[in-house]
Amino acid sequence: MDNHENSRGWGCISRLVADWAPWPRDSLGSPSQREDMVLAPEHSKDETLARDILPPTWQRLEAASSAALSDTLGRHIRERPAAETLKLEGDGVRSVFFLLSGWFAVSKSMEDGHRQILDLMLAGDVLNPGSADASASAVHIEVLADVAFSAVPLDVWERLLDEQPQIRRLHDTNMKASMARMAERMLRLGKGSAASRIAYALIELCMRLDAIGAAEEDGFHVPLTQQQLGDFTGLSAVHICRTLRRMSRKEIISVEEHMHILIRDMDALAEIAEVDPDSLRSQIIPAA
Incomplete structure (x- = not known):
């Protein structure tokens, strides 16, 4: 896929910082x-x-x-x-x-x-x-x-x-906790759909950022380009862009410039990721 094709679609790719x-x-x-x-x-x-x-x-x-x-x-x-x-x-x-x-x-x-x-x-x-x-x-x-x-x-x-x-x-x-979250990601890399990989990644990052006080009421910031998020989930930047846009249209998430994420419907996102949020949190976030 050439660079021109990678830049098409949502347009948010070109607004983010340069790819790694x-x-x-x-x-x-x-x-x-x-x-x-x-x-x-x-x-x-x-x-x-x-x-x-x-x-x-x-x-x-x-x-x-x-x-x-x-x-x-x-x-x-x-x-x-x-x-x-x-x-x-x-x-x-x-x-x-x-x-x-x-x-x-x-x-x-x-x-x-x-x-x-x-x-x-x-x-x-x-x-x-x-x-x-x-x-x-x-x-x-x-x-x-x-x-x-x-x-x-x-x-x-x-x-x-x-x-x-x-x-x-x-x-x-x-x-x-680190091993548990890597096991969840590995499962989806090997057996999950593109949507489930992205949904899981967003839920994991939300939980981890919340645990260290880095998530806000209106969402959380992910300092990744869509190419880097693709490298994390095993997908192309174009696939990331299209999937995030689809989730946004369904009002499951909102994505602002520079990858500020708001999860608007956690139940729907968890269903796509095939996880129970409470159970996942107990496995990947050490108890206080």
Whole structure:
């Protein structure tokens, strides 16, 4: 499908920010250089900042555990702008990434450039990008919206989990929630219709954003182009555009410029996604 065809239809595609394109590998430097840029001391923030922005999903910790986590995160806080590549597949892995604010896209790519976004990381999510070969990243990490995150050295993170059982338990719970939502998406990628994939993605994002206080009464913002939403759901940008337009005509959702989404009929959207919202929430959102 050519670029002209991709731009037809709803018109919202052309109003969104430019579609994602991988940066040339040479322009990003060597894997060690990229890791050094992420961990560069001059980008560190004051330790007390972490206490102020500890994500809601981690604020249930008791005082001692909260202080230990905040102190660890505070020593390694970094900020990066949207569209920056944080790590490429095969890069060295020396850190665990704890997202404090913003959005990461975690993806894999084929040799021809086609990619699949495996997960969208939000505030409170934790990622160790390593593979069974612990020295190499299994995934590509891209910044979708300006982020603040902590790049905690692997040994420091493991020591923190060993010394703070409550942090380990909450970390394990969050990992189970992550697995649950990835299982739901995988099911629909393999067996679901295009509409069910999109409906599920919108419901999941709505629930996750609501859990961290990032959803509003009038909806929620998704900092994705329709191509990126297609990469997340395994569909073309044109298919995304047509399906969103169809749902909008049926008054199931409303889509404003720059992908501000309002779910107007959750029951109808859940029926398309083939999920029970209450049951789904209990599986993919850790209990407060």
